[in-house]
Amino acid sequence: MIPKYIFDRLMSLTGLLLLWPVLLVVAILIKVKMPGGPVIFRQKRVGLGGRLFTMYKFRSMTVGHGGSSVSVAGESRITPLGAKLRHYKLDELPELWNVLIGDMSFVGPRPDVPGYADRLRGKDRDILKLRPGITGPASLKYRDEEDILAGQSDPQKFNDEVIFPDKVRINLYYLHNYSFIKDIRMIFCTVLRRRMKYDNEII
16 A cells, blocks of 8 residues: 555645644634633544544534533534534544554544444454544435434444445445545545445445
8 A cells, every 4th residue: 555655645745735734724713702711622532553543633523511422413512613614624624634644544443432443343353553544435425314313213323333344335335445546535535425336335
């Protein structure tokens, strides 16, 4: 996966250099619209080989909120500005830094919090051989995950019993059927909010 590694380094640096005005504007908006807290949200996630790393995102929730690690559209802890940032994936722009320093890739499984990664058993743990990504096949399929969960009577249960196992299945397929060309297609589909055919399904 040398082409993938080189692509990640070059494009993350290019992205940071080109998008710094957007990063600055979003940071200012958070300071103005969501005062009293940090601009950047930091959280420990499980990365390559099961090692923990610090993931960076723009803060989209109120300070000191409680609740589940599963986010649902419309919940009160997500601010109005935060909801827009999450909808357009602008909250994830700081992850370009994670890609640049090698903690993440542009395409791969979304990095889980330790509690979810600990649930992986047997061959499912092969997912940890992958560098986590900003986007990926599971991310594309569940790009509207928060809206899907909002329609469930028990969002946490639905996530744990339906969405999480399906993401594991998709990410295992990605591991064993890697294609740099499909990586590029997934990046474009993420940016343009389009669908693509992947493993005989539309994601």
